[in-house]
Amino acid sequence: MALLSKKDTSLILDPLADNNPITIQVLGICSALAITAELKASIVMALSVMFVLGMGNVVISLMRNIIPSKIRIIVQLVVVAALVIMVDQVLKAFAYELSKTLSVFVGLIITNCIIMGRFEAFALANGPWRSFLDGIGNSAGYGLILIIIGFFRELLGSGTLLGFKVLGDPIEKTGLYAIGYENNGFMLLSPMALIVVGLIIWVQRSRNKALIEEN
Amino acid sequence: MSLKNNLHNLKEKYKGKKMAPAFNAIHTFLYAPNETTHSGSHVRAVDDLKRTMNTVIMALVPVLIFGIFNAGYQHYAAVDAANGVVRQASLFGNFLTWENFIMGAWTVLPLVIVSYAVGLAVEFLFAVIKGHEVEEGYLVTGMLVPLIVPVDTPLWMLAVAVVFGVVIGKEVFGGTGMNILNPALTIRAFLFFAYPTWMSGDKVWVHQAVDLAGGPDAISGETILGYLAQGKGAEMSYSVADMFFGFIPGSVGETSTILILLGGLFLIYSKIASWRIMLSAVIGALVMGLIFNGVVDAGWITETSKFYGLMSFAFWQHLIVGGLAFGIVYMATDPVTGAQTNKGKWYYGFFIGFISVLIRVFNPAYPEGVFLAILLMNVFAPTIDHYVVRGNINKRLKRAKNATILPRDGEGKAQELKAETV
Numbered sequence: 001m002a003l004l005s006k007k008d009t010s011l012i013l014d015p016l017a018d019n020n021p022i023t024i025q026v027l028g029i030c031s032a033l034a035i036t037a038e039l040k041a042s043i044v045m046a047l048s049v050m051f052v053l054g055m056g057n058v059v060i061s062l063m064r065n066i067i068p069s070k071i072r073i074i075v076q077l078v079v080v081a082a083l084v085i086m087v088d089q090v091l092k093a094f095a096y097e098l099s100k101t102l103s104v105f106v107g108l109i110i111t112n113c114i115i116m117g118r119f120e121a122f123a124l125a126n127g128p129w130r131s132f133l134d135g136i137g138n139s140a141g142y143g144l145i146l147i148i149i150g151f152f153r154e155l156l157g158s159g160t161l162l163g164f165k166v167l168g169d170p171i172e173k174t175g176l177y178a179i180g181y182e183n184n185g186f187m188l189l190s191p192m193a194l195i196v197v198g199l200i201i202w203v204q205r206s207r208n209k210a211l212i213e214e215n
Numbered sequence: 216m217s218l219k220n221n222l223h224n225l226k227e228k229y230k231g232k233k234m235a236p237a238f239n240a241i242h243t244f245l246y247a248p249n250e251t252t253h254s255g256s257h258v259r260a261v262d263d264l265k266r267t268m269n270t271v272i273m274a275l276v277p278v279l280i281f282g283i284f285n286a287g288y289q290h291y292a293a294v295d296a297a298n299g300v301v302r303q304a305s306l307f308g309n310f311l312t313w314e315n316f317i318m319g320a321w322t323v324l325p326l327v328i329v330s331y332a333v334g335l336a337v338e339f340l341f342a343v344i345k346g347h348e349v350e351e352g353y354l355v356t357g358m359l360v361p362l363i364v365p366v367d368t369p370l371w372m373l374a375v376a377v378v379f380g381v382v383i384g385k386e387v388f389g390g391t392g393m394n395i396l397n398p399a400l401t402i403r404a405f406l407f408f409a410y411p412t413w414m415s416g417d418k419v420w421v422h423q424a425v426d427l428a429g430g431p432d433a434i435s436g437e438t439i440l441g442y443l444a445q446g447k448g449a450e451m452s453y454s455v456a457d458m459f460f461g462f463i464p465g466s467v468g469e470t471s472t473i474l475i476l477l478g479g480l481f482l483i484y485s486k487i488a489s490w491r492i493m494l495s496a497v498i499g500a501l502v503m504g505l506i507f508n509g510v511v512d513a514g515w516i517t518e519t520s521k522f523y524g525l526m527s528f529a530f531w532q533h534l535i536v537g538g539l540a541f542g543i544v545y546m547a548t549d550p551v552t553g554a555q556t557n558k559g560k561w562y563y564g565f566f567i568g569f570i571s572v573l574i575r576v577f578n579p580a581y582p583e584g585v586f587l588a589i590l591l592m593n594v595f596a597p598t599i600d601h602y603v604v605r606g607n608i609n610k611r612l613k614r615a616k617n618a619t620i621l622p623r624d625g626e627g628k629a630q631e632l633k634a635e636t637v
Contacts, residue, residue, distance in 0.1 A: 180369055186409035195383060202387070 004133070011133040015141035022145040023201045024211065027113040032146055033193040035105050039162050042150030044091070044098055046143025048106060050136060052083040053115050057135035060123040067124075076119045077110070084109045114142055149196050157187030236342040236349050264391075268354040270487050274478035275358050275545065281474050282467040283323045286366045287315030289464050290422040293434035301452065304462035322422045323467055326361035329370045333377045334360070341386050352391025352398070353381065359399035359545060362468025363538065363586070364406060365419040372413065376405045396593050397552045400586045407581070415581045417441060420464035436464035439536045440575065443524040444582035458535045469541040472534070479544035488548035491557060492564035496543040497534060499568025504530025507576060525576040533572050542585035543568065552593040558606075559599040567592050 004012075021027045031049075035041045059079050060067075067075050088106045091099035099106065109115065118138050123131040154160055159167040159176075168175015170183060186192050205211045222242045229235050288310050292302045304310060334353045342349040360377060380402030385394040407414045418424040421436035428435075439458065442451045453463050461471025469475075482488035507526040510516060516523055534540060547553060547567045554563035567588050574584025 180371070182369075182372070182410055182413075184375075184409040185411055186405060189408060198387075 008130065008133055011130060012137035012140065015137040016144055017141075017204075018208065018211065020141045020145065020204075021114045021117075021138050022142055022197065023204055025114075025117075027117055028142055029194075029197065031105055031108065031112060032142075032149060032197060033190045035102055036146055036149040036193050037153050037157060037188050038101065039147065039150040039154045041098065041101050042146040043143075044095070045102065045105070046139070046146050048087045048091070049109055049112065049114070049142055050139035051087060052080060052109055053118060053135040053139040054132055055083055055135075056080055056115060057118060057123040057131040058128045060119050061126060061128040061131035064124050072124070073116075076116060079119075080110050080115055114138055145197070145200065148200060149193055152196055153187045153193060156184045157192075159183050233343060236347060237339050239348055265351045265354070267487055268351050270485050271355045271482065271545070272358050274481045274487075275355075275362065275468070277474045278362060278468040278471065278478060278541075279323070279327070279358070281461060281471045282362060283319035284310060284315045285319065285461060285470055286322050286422055286467060287312075287318035287320075288462065289366075289420065289436055290318055290434075291315065293421045293424065293436045294432075297432065297434045304457055304460075306460070310462065318422065322366050323361065325370055326364065326366075326368065326373060326467065327358070329373050330360040330377055331357040333374045334381050337378055337381045337386070341390070347390075350391035352385065352394075356381075356399045356402075360402050363399065363403050363466050363541065363546075365414065365466055366422050367419055367425055368406065368413055372406060372410055376402045376409070379405045392551055394551060395597075396590055397546055397549050400546055400590050400593075403586045404590060407586070411581075420466075438465050438582075439463055440525070440582040443528055444521075446521065446524040448524050448528070455532065455535070458532065463536070465536075466538060466541075469538040472540045475540045475544050482544065482548070488544070489550075489553070489560050489564075491560040492548050492553060492567075493543055495561045495564030496547055496568035496571075499565035499570075500533055500539060500543075500572050501530055501568070502565075503569045503572035504528075504533045507572070522576055525582060533575070537575065537583050538585045539568075539571055539575075542571070542589055546586075547589050547592075552596060554596045554599050554603075556600050556603040559596070559603040562599050562603075563592055563596055566595075 015021060018024065022029065022032055028049075031045060035045050056076075056079050060076060063075070084107060087109070088099070091102070091106060118135060122134045126134070151161070154162075155166070159165060159170060165175075167181065168177045170177050226235075226239060226242055229238055288304070291309075291314065292304075295302050302309065309315075331353075334357045338349055338353045360373070360380075364373065380398045384396050384398040384401030385391065388394045413419055413425075417435045417437035418428055420438055421434060424434050424436060427433050437445075439451060439453060442448055457463055459472050461474065463470050479488070479493055483490045483493070507528075508530050511523070511527045516526065520526075543564075547564060554560045567585075570588035570591060571585045574587055575582055578584055
């Protein structure tokens, strides 16, 4: 017997492509613009959201029958806030530099639309195992886009990847810089992140015509 | 058989083929189409989009030629200055020389060629993919782009920026006529934000100054706005006449105010560009300049303020330095991205002039803001038009409500609805 049933597999794989939270549902754009100037920050952000969403979905799913519907948003917020504080403290303890780069955006995971969206749309109506898979799938779809954006922005904007100077040294003029190449400063500004998101959406929709909305 | 007939026969032959749009583009560039609309209420004139574009290009040619001479002149002037020789610009004495022309052509023409080759390649590519005719939109953009960049802009940067500007600035919106932002300015803005070191400072405006920097033959050429922004206006050796005729460092085509003025008059005469936008932009720039002059006269800022140099600059001289004149005449008047209503054009132009001088004075990194002001107003143009149209509708509604309907004084239909408007 397979580890995951077909239905469960689609919970994980759908959000990676045809139901991607960023490119299809256009949620979680703010953090995608704010912290993707470096690949490392993107990866850490993706992992943090994965932890918060995976755990949060499970917790909400377990409590789904005892949460009074009138105050469910508050309960959800408490759960997210607790998880985010855990992530924040861990980052501060073990990756202080990175936590400074991410600054308020770790705290702002609370307001990430994807998280509340999945709680409301999925965890409140499904069991813990499926909710967990859904959380992992959606945060993986989110993280995938973040990492793609982070890859291009760091490579073209700073000429590095995860801090390694893959294109040569811009000051000593080695590698590509020896023939006159220069880093694209625009890539480091948030507007360019939005344009990169737009380009990803463009590529995705021209490959899969079913995604194009009717006007 | 003339060339025109040959081209026409070829067009018939290749109709419906994949490359037909590319071929038709060349055909209609050379000749007016040999068929016109047959029925319906269409204007059956030959001055289609392509003629319009060509008229603008004709207005740009003098500026381009001047830019070529000026690129050479500034180079040799800077070399002289580095050797301690002070040059006095004279049109026939040391400006219109072969030496200047060859040096200038060697630096400026590659910019023109790269701009056109890359831009048209993108246009042709999109036309073939989408299966529609090649749009003429790039004809003017391709000529504007080399005129609004510094002479020594590396060609690959220009190519990257052109691809970005044409794809993101125009094609994603649906091509020529659908764009929100002026593509040439999108390209300029991309270059400015992506490669700021190549777009500002005292080295980029003179050919070879970057290459020679730090060496024994180092040369430089600061723009007038650059001098003023650093509070070194007194060291500047350019006269007002130099500024007006254009013997000053700057982007390739922006320096000669008199040729831009002539080009602008030509565009107004041929009814291609809107005189309302040009006039109101000039007024806007003058008003902002007067406000700053007033601030200085009132003694609200001291001479030590970093804004003093630009704020105390005579208000009318803002018009003859930097890219303001070029932007107003050739870029703000773009009929696609500008305001469409006559009243809207006044607001649109006014704020372009006003904001240009505002950014010019307060921008800490780069003492120029025409392209940013025009892009900003491009975004607001539809809003301006919306309110102008709403205002007109409201005015007429009010008039209709207050109208006194006179009693019928006859049997005929004509008398029935005789209204007196107030």
